Amino acid sequence: MAVYLADEQDLDIDAEDLLDLARHVLAERRVPGDMELALLLVDRDTIAALNAEHLGKDGPTDVLAFPIDEPGESPPDTPAILGDVVLCPAVAHEQAEGLGRTPHDELRLLTVHGILHLLGMDHAEPDEERAMFTLTDELLASHGRS
Known part of the structure:
Protein backbone atom coordinates (compact mmCIF):
# COMPACT_ATOMS: atom_id res chain seq x y z
CA MET A 1 0.00 0.00 0.00
CA ALA A 2 1.45 3.31 -1.00
CA VAL A 3 0.56 6.26 1.19
CA TYR A 4 1.90 9.67 0.29
CA LEU A 5 1.93 12.85 2.32
CA ALA A 6 2.30 16.39 1.02
CA ASP A 7 2.70 19.05 3.69
CA GLU A 8 1.79 22.44 2.24
CA GLN A 9 1.21 24.33 5.50
CA ASP A 10 3.33 25.87 8.27
CA LEU A 11 2.49 24.02 11.50
CA ASP A 12 4.77 21.28 12.80
CA ILE A 13 3.14 17.87 12.51
CA ASP A 14 4.34 14.31 12.99
CA ALA A 15 4.17 13.20 9.36
CA GLU A 16 5.59 9.73 10.03
CA ASP A 17 2.92 9.00 12.62
CA LEU A 18 0.14 10.07 10.24
CA LEU A 19 1.61 7.91 7.46
CA VAL A 31 -7.83 -2.40 1.41
CA PRO A 32 -6.02 -4.10 -1.50
CA GLY A 33 -2.28 -3.58 -1.40
CA ASP A 34 -2.19 -1.97 -4.83
CA MET A 35 -4.33 0.99 -3.71
CA GLU A 36 -2.69 4.39 -3.24
CA LEU A 37 -3.71 7.11 -0.80
CA ALA A 38 -2.59 10.72 -0.53
CA LEU A 39 -2.72 12.79 2.63
CA LEU A 40 -2.55 16.50 1.89
CA LEU A 41 -1.92 18.97 4.71
CA VAL A 42 -3.04 22.45 3.74
CA ASP A 43 -3.64 25.87 5.23
CA ARG A 44 -6.98 27.48 6.08
CA ASP A 45 -7.29 29.38 2.79
CA THR A 46 -6.66 26.29 0.68
CA ILE A 47 -9.16 24.08 2.49
CA ALA A 48 -11.72 26.92 2.47
CA ALA A 49 -11.37 27.18 -1.32
CA LEU A 50 -11.77 23.40 -1.70
CA ASN A 51 -14.75 23.42 0.65
CA ALA A 52 -16.43 26.14 -1.43
CA GLU A 53 -15.60 24.57 -4.79
CA HIS A 54 -16.55 20.98 -4.00
CA LEU A 55 -19.17 21.23 -1.25
CA GLY A 56 -20.52 24.74 -1.77
CA LYS A 57 -19.76 25.65 1.85
CA ASP A 58 -18.13 28.83 3.10
CA GLU A 73 -12.57 -1.84 -9.53
CA SER A 74 -9.41 -0.75 -11.38
CA PRO A 75 -8.43 -2.70 -14.48
CA PRO A 76 -5.39 -4.96 -14.10
CA ASP A 77 -2.00 -3.32 -14.57
CA THR A 78 -3.31 0.20 -13.92
CA PRO A 79 -2.69 2.30 -10.83
CA ALA A 80 -5.49 2.12 -8.29
CA ILE A 81 -5.94 5.31 -6.32
CA LEU A 82 -8.22 5.19 -3.31
CA GLY A 83 -8.26 8.98 -3.13
CA ASP A 84 -7.08 12.05 -1.27
CA VAL A 85 -7.64 13.08 2.33
CA VAL A 86 -7.13 16.82 2.72
CA LEU A 87 -6.45 17.91 6.29
CA CYS A 88 -6.12 21.38 7.76
CA PRO A 89 -3.88 21.21 10.84
CA ALA A 90 -4.70 24.83 11.75
CA VAL A 91 -8.41 24.01 12.06
CA ALA A 92 -7.61 20.76 13.87
CA HIS A 93 -5.47 22.68 16.35
CA GLU A 94 -8.22 25.24 16.97
CA GLN A 95 -10.94 22.69 17.63
CA ALA A 96 -8.83 20.20 19.61
CA GLU A 97 -8.88 22.09 22.91
CA GLY A 98 -12.66 22.49 22.89
CA LEU A 99 -12.96 18.75 22.29
CA GLY A 100 -10.56 17.77 25.07
CA ARG A 101 -7.89 16.41 22.72
CA THR A 102 -4.36 17.38 21.85
CA PRO A 103 -3.86 18.94 18.41
CA HIS A 104 -1.98 15.83 17.26
CA ASP A 105 -4.71 13.49 18.52
CA GLU A 106 -7.30 15.58 16.68
CA LEU A 107 -5.28 15.36 13.48
CA ARG A 108 -4.98 11.58 13.92
CA LEU A 109 -8.75 11.26 14.42
CA LEU A 110 -9.39 13.37 11.31
CA THR A 111 -6.99 11.21 9.29
CA VAL A 112 -8.93 8.06 10.18
CA HIS A 113 -12.22 9.88 9.59
CA GLY A 114 -11.16 10.96 6.11
CA GLU A 138 -11.35 1.19 17.48
CA LEU A 139 -8.82 1.93 14.73
CA LEU A 140 -7.09 4.60 16.78
CA ALA A 141 -6.89 2.27 19.78
CA SER A 142 -5.62 -0.67 17.74
CA HIS A 143 -2.92 1.50 16.16
CA GLY A 144 -1.63 2.25 19.62
CA ARG A 145 -1.35 -1.52 20.25
CA SER A 146 0.25 -2.47 16.95
Missing part, protein backbone atom coordinates in the same frame (compact mmCIF):
# COMPACT_ATOMS: atom_id res chain seq x y z
CA ASP A 20 1.90 4.93 9.81
CA LEU A 21 -1.66 5.46 11.04
CA ALA A 22 -2.99 5.64 7.47
CA ARG A 23 -1.21 2.39 6.56
CA HIS A 24 -2.64 0.78 9.68
CA VAL A 25 -6.21 1.82 8.82
CA LEU A 26 -5.87 0.56 5.25
CA ALA A 27 -4.48 -2.77 6.44
CA GLU A 28 -7.15 -3.19 9.13
CA ARG A 29 -9.90 -2.43 6.61
CA ARG A 30 -8.31 -4.92 4.19
CA GLY A 59 -15.04 28.84 5.26
CA PRO A 60 -12.39 26.37 6.27
CA THR A 61 -13.14 22.88 7.52
CA ASP A 62 -11.00 20.28 9.25
CA VAL A 63 -10.96 17.43 6.68
CA LEU A 64 -12.21 16.69 3.17
CA ALA A 65 -12.14 13.33 1.42
CA PHE A 66 -12.00 12.91 -2.34
CA PRO A 67 -12.51 9.30 -3.42
CA ILE A 68 -11.13 8.27 -6.79
CA ASP A 69 -11.24 4.50 -7.33
CA GLU A 70 -13.29 1.87 -5.52
CA PRO A 71 -11.16 -0.97 -4.10
CA GLY A 72 -11.07 -3.83 -6.62
CA ILE A 115 -9.97 7.49 5.15
CA LEU A 116 -13.25 5.96 6.30
CA HIS A 117 -15.09 8.42 4.06
CA LEU A 118 -12.94 7.23 1.14
CA LEU A 119 -13.99 3.68 2.01
CA GLY A 120 -17.65 4.62 1.71
CA MET A 121 -18.64 5.36 5.29
CA ASP A 122 -20.75 8.38 6.15
CA HIS A 123 -22.37 9.94 9.20
CA ALA A 124 -25.49 11.56 7.80
CA GLU A 125 -27.83 9.32 9.80
CA PRO A 126 -27.53 8.57 13.55
CA ASP A 127 -26.79 4.86 13.04
CA GLU A 128 -24.14 5.68 10.40
CA GLU A 129 -22.59 8.26 12.70
CA ARG A 130 -22.47 5.81 15.60
CA ALA A 131 -20.87 3.10 13.42
CA MET A 132 -18.31 5.47 11.90
CA PHE A 133 -17.23 7.03 15.17
CA THR A 134 -17.07 3.65 16.93
CA LEU A 135 -14.86 2.29 14.16
CA THR A 136 -12.70 5.42 14.29
CA ASP A 137 -12.12 4.90 18.02
Whole structure:
Protein backbone atom coordinates (compact mmCIF):
# COMPACT_ATOMS: atom_id res chain seq x y z
CA MET A 1 0.00 0.00 0.00
CA ALA A 2 1.45 3.31 -1.00
CA VAL A 3 0.56 6.26 1.19
CA TYR A 4 1.90 9.67 0.29
CA LEU A 5 1.93 12.85 2.32
CA ALA A 6 2.30 16.39 1.02
CA ASP A 7 2.70 19.05 3.69
CA GLU A 8 1.79 22.44 2.24
CA GLN A 9 1.21 24.33 5.50
CA ASP A 10 3.33 25.87 8.27
CA LEU A 11 2.49 24.02 11.50
CA ASP A 12 4.77 21.28 12.80
CA ILE A 13 3.14 17.87 12.51
CA ASP A 14 4.34 14.31 12.99
CA ALA A 15 4.17 13.20 9.36
CA GLU A 16 5.59 9.73 10.03
CA ASP A 17 2.92 9.00 12.62
CA LEU A 18 0.14 10.07 10.24
CA LEU A 19 1.61 7.91 7.46
CA ASP A 20 1.90 4.93 9.81
CA LEU A 21 -1.66 5.46 11.04
CA ALA A 22 -2.99 5.64 7.47
CA ARG A 23 -1.21 2.39 6.56
CA HIS A 24 -2.64 0.78 9.68
CA VAL A 25 -6.21 1.82 8.82
CA LEU A 26 -5.87 0.56 5.25
CA ALA A 27 -4.48 -2.77 6.44
CA GLU A 28 -7.15 -3.19 9.13
CA ARG A 29 -9.90 -2.43 6.61
CA ARG A 30 -8.31 -4.92 4.19
CA VAL A 31 -7.83 -2.40 1.41
CA PRO A 32 -6.02 -4.10 -1.50
CA GLY A 33 -2.28 -3.58 -1.40
CA ASP A 34 -2.19 -1.97 -4.83
CA MET A 35 -4.33 0.99 -3.71
CA GLU A 36 -2.69 4.39 -3.24
CA LEU A 37 -3.71 7.11 -0.80
CA ALA A 38 -2.59 10.72 -0.53
CA LEU A 39 -2.72 12.79 2.63
CA LEU A 40 -2.55 16.50 1.89
CA LEU A 41 -1.92 18.97 4.71
CA VAL A 42 -3.04 22.45 3.74
CA ASP A 43 -3.64 25.87 5.23
CA ARG A 44 -6.98 27.48 6.08
CA ASP A 45 -7.29 29.38 2.79
CA THR A 46 -6.66 26.29 0.68
CA ILE A 47 -9.16 24.08 2.49
CA ALA A 48 -11.72 26.92 2.47
CA ALA A 49 -11.37 27.18 -1.32
CA LEU A 50 -11.77 23.40 -1.70
CA ASN A 51 -14.75 23.42 0.65
CA ALA A 52 -16.43 26.14 -1.43
CA GLU A 53 -15.60 24.57 -4.79
CA HIS A 54 -16.55 20.98 -4.00
CA LEU A 55 -19.17 21.23 -1.25
CA GLY A 56 -20.52 24.74 -1.77
CA LYS A 57 -19.76 25.65 1.85
CA ASP A 58 -18.13 28.83 3.10
CA GLY A 59 -15.04 28.84 5.26
CA PRO A 60 -12.39 26.37 6.27
CA THR A 61 -13.14 22.88 7.52
CA ASP A 62 -11.00 20.28 9.25
CA VAL A 63 -10.96 17.43 6.68
CA LEU A 64 -12.21 16.69 3.17
CA ALA A 65 -12.14 13.33 1.42
CA PHE A 66 -12.00 12.91 -2.34
CA PRO A 67 -12.51 9.30 -3.42
CA ILE A 68 -11.13 8.27 -6.79
CA ASP A 69 -11.24 4.50 -7.33
CA GLU A 70 -13.29 1.87 -5.52
CA PRO A 71 -11.16 -0.97 -4.10
CA GLY A 72 -11.07 -3.83 -6.62
CA GLU A 73 -12.57 -1.84 -9.53
CA SER A 74 -9.41 -0.75 -11.38
CA PRO A 75 -8.43 -2.70 -14.48
CA PRO A 76 -5.39 -4.96 -14.10
CA ASP A 77 -2.00 -3.32 -14.57
CA THR A 78 -3.31 0.20 -13.92
CA PRO A 79 -2.69 2.30 -10.83
CA ALA A 80 -5.49 2.12 -8.29
CA ILE A 81 -5.94 5.31 -6.32
CA LEU A 82 -8.22 5.19 -3.31
CA GLY A 83 -8.26 8.98 -3.13
CA ASP A 84 -7.08 12.05 -1.27
CA VAL A 85 -7.64 13.08 2.33
CA VAL A 86 -7.13 16.82 2.72
CA LEU A 87 -6.45 17.91 6.29
CA CYS A 88 -6.12 21.38 7.76
CA PRO A 89 -3.88 21.21 10.84
CA ALA A 90 -4.70 24.83 11.75
CA VAL A 91 -8.41 24.01 12.06
CA ALA A 92 -7.61 20.76 13.87
CA HIS A 93 -5.47 22.68 16.35
CA GLU A 94 -8.22 25.24 16.97
CA GLN A 95 -10.94 22.69 17.63
CA ALA A 96 -8.83 20.20 19.61
CA GLU A 97 -8.88 22.09 22.91
CA GLY A 98 -12.66 22.49 22.89
CA LEU A 99 -12.96 18.75 22.29
CA GLY A 100 -10.56 17.77 25.07
CA ARG A 101 -7.89 16.41 22.72
CA THR A 102 -4.36 17.38 21.85
CA PRO A 103 -3.86 18.94 18.41
CA HIS A 104 -1.98 15.83 17.26
CA ASP A 105 -4.71 13.49 18.52
CA GLU A 106 -7.30 15.58 16.68
CA LEU A 107 -5.28 15.36 13.48
CA ARG A 108 -4.98 11.58 13.92
CA LEU A 109 -8.75 11.26 14.42
CA LEU A 110 -9.39 13.37 11.31
CA THR A 111 -6.99 11.21 9.29
CA VAL A 112 -8.93 8.06 10.18
CA HIS A 113 -12.22 9.88 9.59
CA GLY A 114 -11.16 10.96 6.11
CA ILE A 115 -9.97 7.49 5.15
CA LEU A 116 -13.25 5.96 6.30
CA HIS A 117 -15.09 8.42 4.06
CA LEU A 118 -12.94 7.23 1.14
CA LEU A 119 -13.99 3.68 2.01
CA GLY A 120 -17.65 4.62 1.71
CA MET A 121 -18.64 5.36 5.29
CA ASP A 122 -20.75 8.38 6.15
CA HIS A 123 -22.37 9.94 9.20
CA ALA A 124 -25.49 11.56 7.80
CA GLU A 125 -27.83 9.32 9.80
CA PRO A 126 -27.53 8.57 13.55
CA ASP A 127 -26.79 4.86 13.04
CA GLU A 128 -24.14 5.68 10.40
CA GLU A 129 -22.59 8.26 12.70
CA ARG A 130 -22.47 5.81 15.60
CA ALA A 131 -20.87 3.10 13.42
CA MET A 132 -18.31 5.47 11.90
CA PHE A 133 -17.23 7.03 15.17
CA THR A 134 -17.07 3.65 16.93
CA LEU A 135 -14.86 2.29 14.16
CA THR A 136 -12.70 5.42 14.29
CA ASP A 137 -12.12 4.90 18.02
CA GLU A 138 -11.35 1.19 17.48
CA LEU A 139 -8.82 1.93 14.73
CA LEU A 140 -7.09 4.60 16.78
CA ALA A 141 -6.89 2.27 19.78
CA SER A 142 -5.62 -0.67 17.74
CA HIS A 143 -2.92 1.50 16.16
CA GLY A 144 -1.63 2.25 19.62
CA ARG A 145 -1.35 -1.52 20.25
CA SER A 146 0.25 -2.47 16.95
